[in-house]
Amino acid sequence: MTGAPDLVPMDVAGRAGRVREAAADAGCDALLVSNLANVRYLTGFTGSAGLVWMGADELVLVTDRRYGSQSATEAGQAGASVRIEITNDSPREILAAAAAGASRIGLEADSVSWADQRQYAEWFSTAELIPTTGVVQRCRQIKDDGEIDRIAKAASIADAALAEVCPLLADGPTEKAAALALDTAVRRLGADGSAFATIVAAGPNAALPHIRPTDRPIGVGELVIVDFGALVDGYRSDMTRTLAVGEPDASARQVYETVRDAQQLGVARAAPGAPIAEVDKACRDRIAASGWADAFIHGTGHGVGLEIHEQPWVRAAADEALQAGHVITVEPGVYLPGFCGARVEDTVLVSNDGPRRLTRSPKELVVS
Ligand code: ZN
Ligand code: ZN
Numbered sequence: 001m002t003g004a005p006d007l008v009p010m011d012v013a014g015r016a017g018r019v020r021e022a023a024a025d026a027g028c029d030a031l032l033v034s035n036l037a038n039v040r041y042l043t044g045f046t047g048s049a050g051l052v053w054m055g056a057d058e059l060v061l062v063t064d065r066r067y068g069s070q071s072a073t074e075a076g077q078a079g080a081s082v083r084i085e086i087t088n089d090s091p092r093e094i095l096a097a098a099a100a101g102a103s104r105i106g107l108e109a110d111s112v113s114w115a116d117q118r119q120y121a122e123w124f125s126t127a128e129l130i131p132t133t134g135v136v137q138r139c140r141q142i143k144d145d146g147e148i149d150r151i152a153k154a155a156s157i158a159d160a161a162l163a164e165v166c167p168l169l170a171d172g173p174t175e176k177a178a179a180l181a182l183d184t185a186v187r188r189l190g191a192d193g194s195a196f197a198t199i200v201a202a203g204p205n206a207a208l209p210h211i212r213p214t215d216r217p218i219g220v221g222e223l224v225i226v227d228f229g230a231l232v233d234g235y236r237s238d239m240t241r242t243l244a245v246g247e248p249d250a251s252a253r254q255v256y257e258t259v260r261d262a263q264q265l266g267v268a269r270a271a272p273g274a275p276i277a278e279v280d281k282a283c284r285d286r287i288a289a290s291g292w293a294d295a296f297i298h299g300t301g302h303g304v305g306l307e308i309h310e311q312p313w314v315r316a317a318a319d320e321a322l323q324a325g326h327v328i329t330v331e332p333g334v335y336l337p338g339f340c341g342a343r344v345e346d347t348v349l350v351s352n353d354g355p356r357r358l359t360r361s362p363k364e365l366v367v368s
Contacts, residue, residue: 007153007233010146012044012078016059018139023054026132028106030055030099032120035111037306038136040234044078045071051091053098058083060098062091092123099124106132137311141303142325148349150235151304151327154191155347155358157230158237161185166367169224169245175200175213178226186230195229195236196308206242206341209298209333220246223256223340223365225333229308229347236308238329239359240345243367248340254290255334256342256365262286263344266300266330270348270355276318276328283332284316292334301329304347326350327358 019042023031033039033052042052043061047070050063059082063071068086075082085094099105105124107117109131120129143151165181173181179198186194200213203222218224227240242256266283280300287296301314304327312320314328322328331345344363349356 008146008149010078010150011144012042012080014144015042015139016054016081019136020054020056022135022139023106023132026106026130026135028104028130028132028135030102030104031106031108031132031135032095033108033136034116035108035136037310038108038140041136041140041306043071043080043082044074046074046234047071051095052082053095055098055102058098060085060094062087062094064088096123099127102127104128104130106130106135108135109133134311140305141311142323143305143327143349144325147235147305148325148327150232151237151347152349152358154195154230154232154235154237155239156360157186157189157191157232158195158228158239159359159361160189161228161230162226162239162241162361166243169218169243169367172217172219172245174215174217175202175205176215178218178224179213179228182226182228186228189230191230191232193231195231195238198228199225199240201225201341203340204338207335207337207339209335209341209343218245221248221252223248223252223342225341225343227343227345229304234306236304236306237347237359238304238308238331238345239347239361240331240333240343241361241363242342242344242365244365245367247366252340252342253365255292255336255340258287258290258292259332259334259342260344260363260365262332263330263346266332267346267348267355267357270322270328270330270350272322272324272350272352274322276312276314276320276322277316279314279322279328279330280316280318283330287332287334292336295334295336296332297335298333301331301345303328322350324350324352 047067299315333343
């Protein structure tokens with residue numbers, strides 16, 4: 001909770017004003033927020049069902065009776081200035097009343113189903129509905145001190161969990177057992193849970209970037225990709241390390257060292273004002289120099305916050321610059337089907353002092 005004594009407070013109340021400006025830039029005089037991460041961002045409400053009406057001068061959270069007391073408690077603790085409406089029927093009347101006077105109502109095109117859209121067209125029949133993309137998500141890109149504190153805590157819990165689990169790899173656990181050990185450690189160390197489904201992939205499985213852990217035991221000398229994170233008060237960390245139990249063969253080691261060096265070059269570019277595409281290019285150029293350009297088959301990174309993958313996207317086509325307060329991952333990889341794979345990833349805060357790695361686990365390949 002925002003008010004928890006060991007967490008830096010977040011400025012939830014200040015968010016609506018920025019989102020309102022962004023909605024106006026998108027040509028809307030009101031915004032109906034249906035993406036639940038965006039609902040949480042604006043109100044502190046963490047329930048699984050709710051809509052936020054953002055009008056010219058008020059914020060209205062509409063949810064159902066299951067969340068009556070929870071919504072009031074969470075909005076209060078977040079310090080959000082929001083009117084809460086509880087209904088077990090359709091929110092039509094509440095929303096139609098709130099929308100009186102609005103003429104251009106933005107909908108979140110990425111989280112409104114076709115059925116919802118037809119319904120809203122009926123409810124708001126006198127207004128024009130505007131499809132918008134990423135209005136709140138763009139505001140979420142820049143984290144305040146409270147958000148950074150939560151992501152940093154999640155990152156340090158993940159560091160501690162990996163330090164605990166690394167020695168267990170010498171026993172040759174299955175990928176699933178190693179993943180479970182990480183998930184358990186993350187919770188025991190104080191996180192609310194894992195940030196996403198933990199990946200542990202060894203040997204040929206490591207050539208598949210997002211494979212689920214299997215029952216295959218981790219073998220001596222294999223590269224093992226471990227990609228996981230922790231969740232603290234809604235905020236996530238994301239880290240990948242490539243490890244080996246016993247020395248891998250020379251070509252696998254070269255794959256790893258290429259990726260490690262590429263990642264370091266990418267992180268070094270993550271300063272305010274730098275084009276995001278340059279972070280991608282720094283990683284990609286280093287990997288290409290070793291001849292593996294075609295084996296780096298995904299984007300270089302992504303924003304991290306309330307969602308594990310959010311704006312800004314760190315890729316060649318990015319046309320914006322980094323700003324202080326961005327929290328991004330830098331995670332190049334090389335994947336050689338049937339042989340091995342390597343990826344190295346840190347969650348990085350872009351700050352006025354330069355890039356600050358929030359995930360700090362060492363990058364020694366061979367664990368003992
Ligand atoms: Zn990751
Ligand atoms: Zn990631």
